[in-house]
Amino acid sequence: MTQDQWGQIKEALRETVGRNNYKTWIEPLELADIENDVATFSVPTTFLGNYVSRNFGDVILFKMSGVSPRVRRIDFKVDGHSSAGTGSEAVTQPARAAAPEAAPSRSGSAVSSAPLDKRFTFESFVVGKPNELVHAAARRVAEGGPVTFNPLFLYGGVGLGKTHLMHAIAWELQAQKPELNVVYLSAEQFMYRFVQALRDRRMMDFKEMFRAVDVLMVDDVQFIAGKDSTQEEFFHTFNALVDQNKQIIISGDRAPGEIENLEERIKSRLQCGLVVDLHPTDYELRLGILQSKADRFAAQYPGLDLADGVLEFLAHRISTNVRVLEGALTRLYAFASLVGHKITLELAQDCLSDILRASDRKVSIEEIQRHVSEHFNIRLSDMIGPKRVRNFARPRQVAMYLCKQMTSRSLPEIGRRFGGRDHTTVMHGVRRIEELRNQDAQMAEDLEILRRTLEG
Ligand code: ADP
Ligand code: MG
Numbered sequence: 001m002t003q004d005q006w007g008q009i010k011e012a013l014r015e016t017v018g019r020n021n022y023k024t025w026i027e028p029l030e031l032a033d034i035e036n037d038v039a040t041f042s043v044p045t046t047f048l049g050n051y052v053s054r055n056f057g058d059v060i061l062f063k064m065s066g067v068s069p070r071v072r073r074i075d076f077k078v079d080g081h082s083s084a085g086t087g088s089e090a091v092t093q094p095a096r097a098a099a100p101e102a103a104p105s106r107s108g109s110a111v112s113s114a115p116l117d118k119r120f121t122f123e124s125f126v127v128g129k130p131n132e133l134v135h136a137a138a139r140r141v142a143e144g145g146p147v148t149f150n151p152l153f154l155y156g157g158v159g160l161g162k163t164h165l166m167h168a169i170a171w172e173l174q175a176q177k178p179e180l181n182v183v184y185l186s187a188e189q190f191m192y193r194f195v196q197a198l199r200d201r202r203m204m205d206f207k208e209m210f211r212a213v214d215v216l217m218v219d220d221v222q223f224i225a226g227k228d229s230t231q232e233e234f235f236h237t238f239n240a241l242v243d244q245n246k247q248i249i250i251s252g253d254r255a256p257g258e259i260e261n262l263e264e265r266i267k268s269r270l271q272c273g274l275v276v277d278l279h280p281t282d283y284e285l286r287l288g289i290l291q292s293k294a295d296r297f298a299a300q301y302p303g304l305d306l307a308d309g310v311l312e313f314l315a316h317r318i319s320t321n322v323r324v325l326e327g328a329l330t331r332l333y334a335f336a337s338l339v340g341h342k343i344t345l346e347l348a349q350d351c352l353s354d355i356l357r358a359s360d361r362k363v364s365i366e367e368i369q370r371h372v373s374e375h376f377n378i379r380l381s382d383m384i385g386p387k388r389v390r391n392f393a394r395p396r397q398v399a400m401y402l403c404k405q406m407t408s409r410s411l412p413e414i415g416r417r418f419g420g421r422d423h424t425t426v427m428h429g430v431r432r433i434e435e436l437r438n439q440d441a442q443m444a445e446d447l448e449i450l451r452r453t454l455e456g
Helices: 003-017 019-026 046-067 129-142 162-176 187-199 203-211 228-243 264-270 283-300 310-317 322-339 345-351 353-360 365-375 380-384 390-406 411-417 423-439 441-455
Strands: 030-035 038-043 073-078 152-155 182-186 215-219 247-252 274-277
Touching: 003 019, 003 046, 019 046, 038 046, 046 073, 046 187, 129 152, 129 162, 129 274, 129 283, 152 162, 162 182, 162 215, 162 247, 182 187, 187 203, 187 215, 187 228, 203 228, 215 228, 228 247, 228 264, 283 310, 283 322, 310 322, 310 345, 322 345, 322 353, 345 353, 365 380, 365 390, 365 411, 365 441, 380 390, 390 411, 390 423, 390 441, 411 423, 423 441
Parallel strands: 038 073, 152 247, 152 274, 182 215, 215 247
Antiparallel strands: 030 038
């Protein structure tokens, strides 16, 4: 493969991974050489190599082998220091994306799992109310005992710990039952392997190898929605494993029934086992996570003091997702260690102002009105208009309630935006929904769904 061809592949990758990912992860890659069936890239840091391998390895391999079929593996080495010795830092972690065929492909040879993140273990997973059920289910599956629910389907919003839990299950199983063939893949990686097998006319191998897996985990299954032949193959693999009583663990960003463009038969299959969701974090869980992180940082940066109230402040102000929360703390420690300064509230406000501002993003009254009327299938004009029939009045009250909860607008202001209603009407509406929320499970669920979509 020439540098030119690599350049073209890079361009194609820009489309696939998006501009931001491209800039951060793909652009810095330099094709160093191709020897036998391995393409080696030089990368500026170990971290980058690991990250690219884990997240884009399969895509890169897929595109490369389209141009140059003999490439079956990619590898990363850290810039500049190719000679042996201390300078040459081999990328730790199994930083290679091996095509399934890279293993000597006798029939029955194994599917390779994507690399697991060392940090994602049960020990480092903080349990609180919003995730205790999922955690218990994950622990149970990780015991590797008789299969009681199949599949285990985990779902929840971005950054709530789905991937973390799946890796934790895999680590635990590998430690307790090393004889099991545990395979963790993202749905995207599943697809790339499938497409590559199709192209190489190795579907028999592909099928055979997947059917020899003992525990299969597929992360972010929503990715295959709308991708028909991948869904089809996934469905067959899935059924074959369930028939053999092999454990399957799937994650998605929403409940199986709510994933659009996913075949009905797959949805119903996914619902057959145990479906559990990760709820948005609450204050206590966020604080717990921050504390456990801070403990680890304390070991890493001895002598760096943390003032009282900083963690509480962060747990209170950053409610989006755990990834953002962790990122904030990491930045805070890095910054404080650079300036050799105690971590105080002021420092946090200073160095995290962008994150804090982004988390502050309040939804607007219009957004709430629009989402609520869509949710209840009424026209926006009917929600704001004068009609008092129940079909319009209830959604209107729901919208008022959400405006009170999610914006900082006063009752009179909210009233004005609902067709010039009086603030007592708004107050009455808000109270009514508060009551219903406690009495009526359907109402509680509607509110939860709306709140989530509005926050998301
Ligand atoms: P998802 O796959 O649901 O988008 P991840 O599993 O990638 O989310 O989690 C995002 C980040 O938040 C990871 O660094 C993970 O370790 C961390 N995280 C999420 N939930 C917890 C938790 N309960 N305890 C500790 N860390 C968590
Ligand atoms: Mg994930």
